[in-house]
Amino acid sequence: MTSTPTRFAACAALSAALVLSACGTKGGGSGSSGPDAEGVRTGSGVTATDITLGVMTDKTGVFKNLGLGITQGNELWAKDINAAGGVCGRQVRLETVDHGYKADTAKTLYPQIEPKVAGFVQMLGSPVVAALKQNLLSDKAVAAPASWSSELLDNPYVMIVGTTYDVEMIDGLSYLQEKNLIADGDTIGHIYIDGEYGQNGLRGSKHYAGKHNLTVKEVKITSTDTDLTNIVTGLKGDGVKAILLTTSPPQTGSVAAVNKALGLNVPLLGNNPVFDPALLKSPAASALDKLHIVASSVPFSADLPKAKDVAAKYKAAYREPANGGVPYGYAVGEVWGTVLKKACENKDLTRDGIAKALKETTSAGTENLVAALDFSKPGAPATRQVYVAQPDPGAEGGVRYVKPLFEAAEARDYVAPHQK
Amino acid sequence: MSDVVAEKAAPPKIPSPARETGRGRWVRRLAWVALLLVLAALPLYLEAAWLKAGQYVMIGGVGAIGLTMLVGQAGQLSLAHAFFLLVGATGYTVLSGPADDERVFGLGLDPGLALVGAVLTAALLGLAFAPVAGRLRGIYLGVASLSLVFLGLYLGQSAEALTGGTSTGRTPAAFELFGFPFSNGGPEIELLGVPFRQAERTWYLFLVLTAVAFLLARGAVRGRVGRSWRAVRDNEAAATAMGVDVTRAKAGAFAVSSAYAGLAGVMTALWFDILKPDESEYGTYGINVSIAFLAMVIIGGLGSIPGALVGALIVHGLPQALALYSADLGLFGETGGSALTPALISSFVYGAAIVLVVLFEPGGLAAIGRRITSRGLSRKPPEEDPS
Numbered sequence: 001m002t003s004t005p006t007r008f009a010a011c012a013a014l015s016a017a018l019v020l021s022a023c024g025t026k027g028g029g030s031g032s033s034g035p036d037a038e039g040v041r042t043g044s045g046v047t048a049t050d051i052t053l054g055v056m057t058d059k060t061g062v063f064k065n066l067g068l069g070i071t072q073g074n075e076l077w078a079k080d081i082n083a084a085g086g087v088c089g090r091q092v093r094l095e096t097v098d099h100g101y102k103a104d105t106a107k108t109l110y111p112q113i114e115p116k117v118a119g120f121v122q123m124l125g126s127p128v129v130a131a132l133k134q135n136l137l138s139d140k141a142v143a144a145p146a147s148w149s150s151e152l153l154d155n156p157y158v159m160i161v162g163t164t165y166d167v168e169m170i171d172g173l174s175y176l177q178e179k180n181l182i183a184d185g186d187t188i189g190h191i192y193i194d195g196e197y198g199q200n201g202l203r204g205s206k207h208y209a210g211k212h213n214l215t216v217k218e219v220k221i222t223s224t225d226t227d228l229t230n231i232v233t234g235l236k237g238d239g240v241k242a243i244l245l246t247t248s249p250p251q252t253g254s255v256a257a258v259n260k261a262l263g264l265n266v267p268l269l270g271n272n273p274v275f276d277p278a279l280l281k282s283p284a285a286s287a288l289d290k291l292h293i294v295a296s297s298v299p300f301s302a303d304l305p306k307a308k309d310v311a312a313k314y315k316a317a318y319r320e321p322a323n324g325g326v327p328y329g330y331a332v333g334e335v336w337g338t339v340l341k342k343a344c345e346n347k348d349l350t351r352d353g354i355a356k357a358l359k360e361t362t363s364a365g366t367e368n369l370v371a372a373l374d375f376s377k378p379g380a381p382a383t384r385q386v387y388v389a390q391p392d393p394g395a396e397g398g399v400r401y402v403k404p405l406f407e408a409a410e411a412r413d414y415v416a417p418h419q420k
Numbered sequence: 421m422s423d424v425v426a427e428k429a430a431p432p433k434i435p436s437p438a439r440e441t442g443r444g445r446w447v448r449r450l451a452w453v454a455l456l457l458v459l460a461a462l463p464l465y466l467e468a469a470w471l472k473a474g475q476y477v478m479i480g481g482v483g484a485i486g487l488t489m490l491v492g493q494a495g496q497l498s499l500a501h502a503f504f505l506l507v508g509a510t511g512y513t514v515l516s517g518p519a520d521d522e523r524v525f526g527l528g529l530d531p532g533l534a535l536v537g538a539v540l541t542a543a544l545l546g547l548a549f550a551p552v553a554g555r556l557r558g559i560y561l562g563v564a565s566l567s568l569v570f571l572g573l574y575l576g577q578s579a580e581a582l583t584g585g586t587s588t589g590r591t592p593a594a595f596e597l598f599g600f601p602f603s604n605g606g607p608e609i610e611l612l613g614v615p616f617r618q619a620e621r622t623w624y625l626f627l628v629l630t631a632v633a634f635l636l637a638r639g640a641v642r643g644r645v646g647r648s649w650r651a652v653r654d655n656e657a658a659a660t661a662m663g664v665d666v667t668r669a670k671a672g673a674f675a676v677s678s679a680y681a682g683l684a685g686v687m688t689a690l691w692f693d694i695l696k697p698d699e700s701e702y703g704t705y706g707i708n709v710s711i712a713f714l715a716m717v718i719i720g721g722l723g724s725i726p727g728a729l730v731g732a733l734i735v736h737g738l739p740q741a742l743a744l745y746s747a748d749l750g751l752f753g754e755t756g757g758s759a760l761t762p763a764l765i766s767s768f769v770y771g772a773a774i775v776l777v778v779l780f781e782p783g784g785l786a787a788i789g790r791r792i793t794s795r796g797l798s799r800k801p802p803e804e805d806p807s
Contacts, residue, residue: 060764097743098743098746099743100743102739103692103704104476104692104704104740105739105740105743107472107476107691107692108469108472108473108476108740108743108744109469109743109744110469110472111467111468111469111471111472111619112467112468112469112744127696127703127704130588130589130694130696131692131693131694131696133591133693133694134591134693134694135693138604138618149587151587151588193699194577194586194699195586195587195699196586196587196588196699199585199586199587200587222699222700222701223699223700224700224701224702
């Protein structure tokens with residue numbers, strides 16, 4: 001009685017073990033090294049000629065358009081800064097991985113990319129950022145998430161370029177009040193997607209409501225809801241004077257359409273992600289006139305010299321239709337450039353040195369692609385200034401500014417959840 | 421014994437254990453030991469990213485072993501696996517969480533105890549669902565169990581003191597056994613020039629958990645418990661006539677399967693370093709996860725324990741491996757490749773695998789493996805052990 005296959009399996013397994021033990025182990029070779037000729041200390045991702053920054057993006061999942069835009073913005077920035085001589089005598093390189101907006105894939109890809117980079121110029125997706133929080137802490141890697149929740153700021157290595165959803169809401173409400181669209185004592189509705197994004201926006205509206213004696217009717221939805229007719233009908237019954245939105249663009253379209261169809265016609269106020277130029281081609285296009293969008297970064301075709309410059313370079317380099325991710329990705333690059341220059345002045349390009357340089361960065365300028373940023377206060381948003389914009393099919397990029405960068409008094413006093 | 425009972429729309433027939441000849445058994449055991457040795461040696465050679473991917477496969481393996489016992493051996497379709505994963509993850513995080521946190525509730529137990537407690541909690545909740553499982557069968561049970569996933573979605577979002585809420589989630593305590601941390605902290609260990617840090621330590625922890633889960637499941641399936649499950653699956657009346665307590669067998673299968681899912685949940689929380697309830701029905705504990713586990717057990721062969729492991733390797737391992745390779749080799753295009761992606765390819769592969777298995781080999785990969793080995797054991801009838 002012989003069992004050839006079983007024996008074969010056993011042999012194969014044993015020989016595999018032998019082969020493995022014959023090869024060398026993976027040990028040896030740690031990242032950090034001593035100071036170079038100019039006395040600059042270097043660490044992971046930094047060599048004598050290069051600085052490598054990581055890009056963890058979504059090229060294939062639900063946010064692939066945004067991810068692509070931001071990545072292209074990052075690439076344009078790297079090209080520009082390298083043409084200008086690089087940072088600290090080193091060229092900037094980007095190491096890009098695609099996690100497809102899946103936290104589990106990101107968790108596996110992270111150990112692969114982490115030893116090669118000095119920090120992350122892009123980390124897209126709130127589930128991804130949440131899953132990698134402990135990794136960033138233990139590896140001391142600075143990362144710029146493409147998520148603007150102030151709840152992320154308990155991690156000192158998180159660099160949010162722009163303001164946070166809660167502050168956007170506070171500034172936006174003060175704008176509505178300034179225009180006499182709402183008054184103290186009014187009832188307002190807030191429709192939000194449950195999660196990091198929506199709850200952070202709600203935090204802002206609650207803060208403002210507390211200061212101005214407004215009653216907030218909260219409506220929690222999930223990102224997969226599409227028809228919000230009954231929710232808006234309910235808010236009409238509550239007699240709301242305005243509806244706040246921390247939702248996805250299709251949901252915004254639904255609310256705007258119902259707002260008009262029911263004859264409610266109250267102003268709508270939304271965070272940056274609620275609007276997508278594609279809405280202007282949707283059936284809800286004619287109902288978008290009541291929508292106000294609050295954001296701290298500009299859209300692709302903003303009427304700013306720097307934005308026009310980036311747009312022109314983009315059109316020369318890429319064929320895909322652009323979105324707001326491009327100027328944002330470029331702006332994050334600019335902020336990274338400022339931080340790296342600071343670290344270079346401190347002669348410390350290690351991870352610790354970069355984190356220290358980030359804390360010393362009090363006015364990272366991006367030529368108004370985003371408001372000036374101050375990273376010196378742990379837990380506080382780097383800026384509290386926003387633009388207010390309204391959809392406009394006539395304008396390139398689909399929105400027109402109704403108020404330039406400003407900061408409301410209520411936003412200035414607001415204490416973010418992790419602010420010290 | 422169970423096989424003599426007339427088959428009635430039962431899942432593919434899994435033969436009862438047969439006695440092996442002494443020699444075949446020894447060869448087989450040696451092969452398992454060799455496999456275990458190779459797995460134990462891998463942290464010396466594989467980079468942390470691959471270890472991470474391997475750990476993810478082990479999470480899938482533990483969960484799939486639980487589900488294959490329930491669906492394949494006891495014949496109860498369940499789509500509630502993701503819910504019990506959430507229970508296990510939450511249970512561990514709450515039991516081991518610091519007791520003095522003002523935002524979230526914690527009991528501050530030892531992580532080892534917390535792991536056991538979380539598994540027990542999942543088992544008890546599985547038992548609580550047993551009255552429903554006892555009354556329904558087939559697709560009706562599948563749909564009823566699916567409701568648990570939605571219950572989990574709601575509870576995960578609303579019980580913020582336990583789960584930390586969808587906004588931030590909460591960090592589970594790092595696993596520790598007798599004071600030895602499975603993280604980067606604690607004593608510096610180096611073997612053959614390889615520093616043993618979180619990835620390597622967690623690999624061994626997961627390997628041990630998977631091995632224990634595997635051996636317990638094999639024991640259950642080969643023993644009296646497994647025979648009663650199969651009897652109930654094939655014909656409840658006949659099982660009763662043979663002295664099997666049908667209600668008890670069904671409840672037991674559900675509880676055991678839930679406990680396995682609970683353990684997989686604890687491993688999930690440790691693997692992600694965070695417990696974060698899902699924002700919609702697709703996520704870490706969503707219906708996509710329940711379906712992925714079902715895919716594992718179908719591909720592996722319903723009721724087969726090693727098959728469940730192979731199924732986990734395909735369903736959980738393939739997307740991870742492709743993602744890692746695509747980063748290594750620059751596959752799948754540069755920016756904005758919208759055609760072939762690792763996630764898409766692996767969905768196609770495991771979708772196709774399910775279709776092929778159902779069409780051509782309802783016994784799954786396990787049946788194929790069994791046929792290959794039985795051809796080797798020539799003069800023996802193709803009756804092999806079920807596990």
